Amino acid sequence: MITYEWLYILAGAFFAIWSLLSLRDRLWGNAAFWGLLAASFFLGSHVSDFVNGVLVLAMVGIAGIGGLKRSDPQTTSPQERFDYAKLFGNRLFIPALIVPITAVAGTLLYNFTPLSETGLFEERRETLLLFGIGVLLALVAAMAWLRPPAIAPAEEGRRLLDSIGWAAILPQMLAALGAVFALAGVGDIIGGLAGEVIPDGSVFLTVVVFALGMALFTMIMGNAFAAFPVMAAAIGIPLLVEDYGGNPAVIGAVGMLAGFCGTLMTPMAANFNIVPAALLELKDQNGVIRQQIGTAVPLWICNVAIIYIGAFLLWN
Structure with a gap:
C-alpha cells in the first residue's frame, strides 16, 4: 500500500538534495535550513x-538571523x-498540466472503478498521493522531452x-499553528462569543459569521488551513452541522474558499x-x-450564498 509516509519521504528527498547543493556552494544557512x-x-x-x-525552532532561528x-x-x-x-510556445505548459490531470483523473479512476478494491493507496489519501505521482510523471516527461542536464531540475528548484x-x-507552519489554537480551546471561546451575538435559529x-470568521482569521494567520480548525470548532461543527443540520461537505469545502x-x-x-511582489x-x-x-470581496459573497443554499436550502 502506498501511504502518506511515501509522500513525506519524497518531499524530504527533494529538500535533502537542495540542502546538499547549498552545502556544496558554502551557503551554510541555506544548507542547515533545508536540511532541517x-x-x-x-x-x-x-x-x-x-x-x-x-x-x-531551529529553522525559525536560522531565518530570524537572516x-x-x-x-x-x-x-x-x-x-x-x-x-x-519562442521555440516551444504554450507547449511548455504540458508538463505542468500532467500534475493536476494525474491527480483528478487518477482519483476518479481509482475511486469509481474496481481499482479501489486493490487497496493500492491509503484510504482518503488518494488525491494527494496521486498529486505526488503526477509531479514525478511531469518531471520524467520534461526530462525526456527537453533533455536538460540531469541536475537541472534540482538546480532550478533550488x-x-x-x-x-x-x-x-x-x-505548513500556519496550518500547524491553527491546530495548536484549536487544541488550546480558542475555537470554544470564539464559539461562546458567537453564541451570545447570533440569535437562536438564525x-x-x-x-455569514462563519464565513466572515474564516476570512478574518485567515487574514490574521495568513492561511485558511490555520483558520479552519478554529472556526470549525467554534461555529462550523457545533452550530451549522450539529444544531442546524447543514451539509458538512459543503460547509467545509466552501468555508475554506471563504478563507x-x-x-x-x-x-x-x-x-x-x-x-x-518582490520577485516581480x-x-x-x-x-x-x-x-x-x-x-476577493464578491467571491466571498458568492461563497456565503453557496453555503446557505447548498448546505441548507437544498440539503434539507
Whole structure:
C-alpha cells in the first residue's frame, strides 16, 4: 500500500538534495535550513512532538538571523529561456498540466472503478498521493522531452526555492499553528462569543459569521488551513452541522474558499502576496493585494450564498 509516509519521504528527498547543493556552494544557512526541513519530513512521524518542535525552532532561528541567502546556481540564462519559450510556445505548459490531470483523473479512476478494491493507496489519501505521482510523471516527461542536464531540475528548484526563502514553508507552519489554537480551546471561546451575538435559529446569520470568521482569521494567520480548525470548532461543527443540520461537505469545502478570500487580502500570506511582489520587483509591496481585493470581496459573497443554499436550502 502506498501511504502518506511515501509522500513525506519524497518531499524530504527533494529538500535533502537542495540542502546538499547549498552545502556544496558554502551557503551554510541555506544548507542547515533545508536540511532541517528534510529531517522533519523523514523523521517527523517517528520522533516526539518535542523533537519536532526543536526542529521548527531551529529553522525559525536560522531565518530570524537572516541565514537564508539567494543562491545563484548555473542554470539557463534569461536569453536561453526566451529562446525556449519562442521555440516551444504554450507547449511548455504540458508538463505542468500532467500534475493536476494525474491527480483528478487518477482519483476518479481509482475511486469509481474496481481499482479501489486493490487497496493500492491509503484510504482518503488518494488525491494527494496521486498529486505526488503526477509531479514525478511531469518531471520524467520534461526530462525526456527537453533533455536538460540531469541536475537541472534540482538546480532550478533550488534557485526558485531560495528566491522565495522561508516563506515557502509558511503555509505548513500556519496550518500547524491553527491546530495548536484549536487544541488550546480558542475555537470554544470564539464559539461562546458567537453564541451570545447570533440569535437562536438564525441560520443565514450564522453562515455569514462563519464565513466572515474564516476570512478574518485567515487574514490574521495568513492561511485558511490555520483558520479552519478554529472556526470549525467554534461555529462550523457545533452550530451549522450539529444544531442546524447543514451539509458538512459543503460547509467545509466552501468555508475554506471563504478563507481563501482572506488570503487574497493580507500581507500575512507572504508567499502568495509579498513574495510575488518582490520577485516581480514591484514598487508597491502591496500591489498584488490591491489588485486582488476586487475579486476577493464578491467571491466571498458568492461563497456565503453557496453555503446557505447548498448546505441548507437544498440539503434539507
